[in-house]
Amino acid sequence: MTGYELKSIMDESTMHFWHAYHSQIYTTLRKLEEDGLLISDLEDEDGKLNRRRYSITETGRGEIRAWLNKPLTEMVTIKEELLVRLFFSADRDSSAVIDELRFQRQLHQRKLEDYLALAAGHMVGQLINENTEGDESAEIMSHIPFWTATLRFGIEYEQLYLSWLDETLAMVESLG
C-alpha cells in the first residue's frame, strides 16, 4: 500500500496500541526499501500525482517472521503524563484539577465509543466471512480473533480509565 493508506489504516485500526505521524511513515518506508525489505513503484506515471505503492519482499517477510519468533521477555513501561501531573497536584487549585480530569474523561469516553464501533465492525466482518466460501475469506478469518483481542484490550483499558477518572474526581471533589 501507499504511505497515505498505511497512515489511514493505522489511524482507524491500530490506534489503540500503536500510532505514527506521516513524517515517520514516509521516511521509514524509504529506509526499509533501501534495506531491501520493501519495494515500491510509482502509480499514475502519466498524471501529476506521484503515489508510491509499496510491497513487502521475501527478505521483509523473513524479518517479520524472525521478529515474531523472538518472544518479548520484558514489560513495556507505562508513561502517563496525566499521572505525573496528578502526582504533583496536591498544591494546585482543586477546581483546575477537576476541570482537567473532566476534560480527560470526555476524551476517553469518545475513544471508548470509537473502539466499540470498531468492535462491532469486527463482528459484522466475522459474520460475513462465516457465510462466505474461499481461501481468501479463510485467510482473513484466522486473523480476526487476534485483532479482536487487541481491540478488547483497548476497550477494557478505556473502561478502566473512565472508572479510575470517576474515582479520582470523587477524591479531588471531596478535598475541595
Added chain:
Amino acid sequence: MTGYELKSIMDESTMHFWHAYHSQIYTTLRKLEEDGLLISDLEDEDGKLNRRRYSITETGRGEIRAWLNKPLTEMVTIKEELLVRLFFSADRDSSAVIDELRFQRQLHQRKLEDYLALAAGHMVGQLINENTEGDESAEIMSHIPFWTATLRFGIEYEQLYLSWLDETLAMVESLG
C-alpha cells in the same frame, strides 16, 4: 537530592507511570542546572566520592507551576509492543504465542505484587501521619491522596492486564 537518589526513588515510587535511565537523569540534571532551574553543590569535598546534590531554584519552581497550570488537553497514546505482536500472530505456532503470553503474565503478576506492597506502605504512612502533629506531617499528608490515586491506576492497570492475558490465553488455547 542527588541523581542516584532521584533514580532510586523513581524506581520504587513512580515506576507505575514514569521511569528513566540513570544516563538520562544525570544529563538532564546538568541541563536543568545550565538553564537555571536547579543548582548543585558537591558533597564530601574532602573524600574521593563526588556526590552532587541538586536543589530547585525559584525559577525552577516557577516552571513547574507554569507546567501544572497548562492543563493537558490531549490523550496520551498507548504503544504496546505485545499488542503489535499479537495483532500479527495468527500465523504463528500457538504454543509459542501461549508461552509468550504466560511469560508476560508472570511479569505483570510480579508488578502487581510490587504495587500492592507500595500501597500498603502508603496506608501505613497515612496512619503514622494521622497520629503525628506538626506542619511537616501535614505537608506530606496532603500529597498522599494524589500519590495513592496514581498507584491505584497502576494496580487497576495490572489487574486489567492479567485478566486480559487470561482471556487471551483461553482464546489462543481454544484455537491450538
Added chain:
DNA sequence: TGGGACATGTAAACCGTTACATGATTGA
C-alpha cells in the same frame, strides 16, 4: 472557486535507550 481530503516529502529538535567507562564504599 474555494475548501477539504488526498498525497508526499524534508529538516531540526528532542527524547530515550544501549553501550561504554570509571571508581568508591560497605559488609560478609
Added chain:
DNA sequence: TCAATCATGTAACGGTTTACATGTCCCA
C-alpha cells in the same frame, strides 16, 4: 578480598515529534 551497592558520567544511535513545504483532486 570479593561482590554488591553506591555513584557519576559520556557517546552513539535510533525513534519520535514538530514544523516547514508543496502540490493535486474532487465536490459543493
